[in-house]
Amino acid sequence: MGPIASFDDIADMVQRRAAMMIFIMVVGFLVSATFGLSQAPVYRSVEVLQIAPPKVSDDLAATSVGAPLATGLPLLRERLLTTATLSEIARAYDLFPDQPQLSGAQKAAQLREALRIDWGGGASESTVVVISAELPVPEQARLIAQELSHRLIRLSAAMRISEAQATLDFLSGTERALRAELAAQQARMAVLDATADAEARAALARDTRRTRAALYETEQLRDRAATGLDLETRWQSERLVVIEPALRPDQPALDRRMPFIILGGALSAIAAFAAALVAEMRHPVIRSADHMQRVTGILPVISVPHADLRPVPAGPVARLVRAFGQRTPKGLNAP
Structure with a gap:
């Protein structure tokens, strides 16, 4: 059997190795306290948005961009969290001033880790978007959550206006092309009227009717697209609105200082006991006659x-x- 076989042996070991154990625990506690106190608490601020329904009738609302705003949220999040955008925000709000060696891209990467943009809900008008920022300074957390919220609102409006404008431009171009084609067909018809080729005139007449029908349909779609663009420009269609503004957090959402100190103290005590046990195994001490018989087998x-x-x-x-x-x-x- 080893030199430690009872509580009395443990108590005697602790008494004799007390100086070494206290030294290890003090050093370990100082290291853990220094590291723990260097961990800044993290504050979380949250701003909540909701997709509001159009302010106009359903008939007019149908003229706007076809896809619901909720389906574009993944793309909006990707555009909002680009390195260029986050670098601009980090520079504007002087984030991470204690790390001046970081480049704009590195600051953007750190800021991206501190941000979350989530959403949920069923129908488009009930979709809720939650933007949260976790930073070591409470006011900065509030400002960044608010900044992202406002940027998301502006970006969503700009994206829908851009889509409506692109649709209108496409339909306007198609209308011009159809008008040019119709004019050419009418010119050819005038030439054929002077000939006796009835079959050619009939074929051209059919093409002209198809072109007129396509032109009429395109004009209707172009008018709807123009109305839709006007609704998007005036913010009368689906849009994001703030329902819970970001507040300055009073208490940290995550504080690692005390857990690190407690864990470091516990590990220091375990390390001190382990070191004393190793020293006892390498240099055992005979405490009593029973101890000697147990260790050596000699009475x-x-x-x-x-x-x-x-x-x-x-x-x-x-x-x-x-x-x-x-x-x-x-x-x-x-x-």
Whole structure:
């Protein structure tokens, strides 16, 4: 058996190795406290938006961009969290001033890790968008959440206006092409009227009717697209609105300082005990006759108890303590 086999052995080891154990625990605690106190608390601020329904009738609302705003949220998030945009925000709000060595792209990467943009809900008008920012400064967390919210609103409006404008431009171009084609067909018809080719005139007439029908349909679509663009420009169609503005957080959402200190103290105590145990294994101490027999297998013939040469304190309390603390020497019996 090893030198540690009972609680008395452990208590004796701790008593003899106390200086070493205290040194290890103090050093470990100082290291963990220094590291823990260097961890800045993280504050979270949240701004909540909702997709509001159009302000006009359903018939007019149908003339705007076909896809619901909710389906464009993934693309909007990607555009909002680009390196260029986040670098601009980090520079505007002087984020990470304690790390001046970071480049704009590195600051953007750190800011991206501190941001979340999520949404949920069923129908488009009930979709809720949650923007959260987690930063070490409470006011910065509020400002960044608010900034992202406002940028998302502007970006969503700009994207829908751009889509409506692109649709109108396409239909306007198609209309011009059809008008040019119709004019050419009419010119050819005038030429054919002077000839006796009835079959050619009939074929051209059919093409002219198809062109007129296509032109009429394109004109209707172009008018709807123009109305839709006007609605988007005036913010009368689907749009994002703030329903819960970001607030300055009073309490940190995450504070690692105390957990690091407690964990470091616990690990220091474990390391101190382990070091004392290793030292005890390498340099064991025989504490009693039973201890010697357990370690070596040899039963001692006689053992001499340790002589305490310190002066014996007087008084009834001292006598009582001495009476309870006195131990009977072991190993006095011959084999």
